[in-house]
Amino acid sequence: AQTVTQSQPEMSVQEAETVTLSCTYDTSESNYYLFWYKQPPSRQMILVIRQEAYKQQNATENRFSVNFQKAAKSFSLKISDSQLGDTAMYFCAFLMDSNYQLIWGAGTKLIIKP
Amino acid sequence: SQTIHQWPATLVQPVGSPLSLECTVEGTSNPNLYWYRQAAGRGLQLLFYSVGIGQISSEVPQNLSASRPQDRQFILSSKKLLLSDSGFYLCAWSGDFEANTIYFGEGSWLTVV
Numbered sequence: 001a002q003t004v005t006q007s008q009p010e011m012s013v014q015e016a017e018t019v020t021l022s023c024t025y026d027t028s029e030s031n032y033y034l035f036w037y038k039q040p041p042s043r044q045m046i047l048v049i050r051q052e053a054y055k056q057q058n059a060t061e062n063r064f065s066v067n068f069q070k071a072a073k074s075f076s077l078k079i080s081d082s083q084l085g086d087t088a089m090y091f092c093a094f095l096m097d098s099n100y101q102l103i104w105g106a107g108t109k110l111i112i113k114p
Numbered sequence: 115s116q117t118i119h120q121w122p123a124t125l126v127q128p129v130g131s132p133l134s135l136e137c138t139v140e141g142t143s144n145p146n147l148y149w150y151r152q153a154a155g156r157g158l159q160l161l162f163y164s165v166g167i168g169q170i171s172s173e174v175p176q177n178l179s180a181s182r183p184q185d186r187q188f189i190l191s192s193k194k195l196l197l198s199d200s201g202f203y204l205c206a207w208s209g210d211f212e213a214n215t216i217y218f219g220e221g222s223w224l225t226v227v
Binding site for chain 2: 033035037042043044045046047050091095097100101102104105106107
């Protein structure tokens with residue numbers, strides 16, 4: 001069975017610093033998708049970034065980038081120049097190519113301090 | 115562009131009363147539609163998904179049901195709410211745009227009293 005592990009329950013950094021959130025997963029599948037979602041206090045689940053397993057190039061989206069290590073089954077999220085609005089729960093999620101079931105990590109609460 | 119709307123945003127319902135949460139997607143056709151629930155401090159649990167009108171798959175046996183009367187409309191219902199139905203409910207969709215990526219609505223807070 002697929003599992004997703006986020007080992008950092010909570011992190012806090014100063015505004016403008018860079019922060020990296022960790023995510024590891026376990027699967028025997030070769031084709032799948034990985035996501036980072038952000039859930040601010042409003043509770044809406046917002047897609048931050050996605051990565052297709054068959055792509056070797058790490059995805060980037062403005063200040064957000066990932067370090068995807070397929071062999072190590074690691075998918076970390078780096079937030080550069082962090083802003084107060086980045087304060088949120090961040091969830092790592094996994095989706096098999098042939099399935100509709102997103103497998104979620106437990107989440108990391110990120111606090112950006114002014 | 116594609117958008118998803120979900121309502122009501124908040125509701126408080128007595129035990130034993132019915133429930134109807136509605137979700138619509140705009141800007142796409144034949145989307146996959148999902149209902150998730152999130153208990154306090156926890157991750158998301160998939161309740162139902164639909165790949166087409168009238169096609170509903172249930173992931174978890176429960177007191178809830180889902181229907182898809184139109185291509186871009188997804189409804190979550192209950193005939194008699196239980197206290198354990200309280201939580202945060204999220205509708206979501208995926209489709210041809212960035213296939214295999216799921217996008218979420220604003221969510222609905224349900225408190226059963």
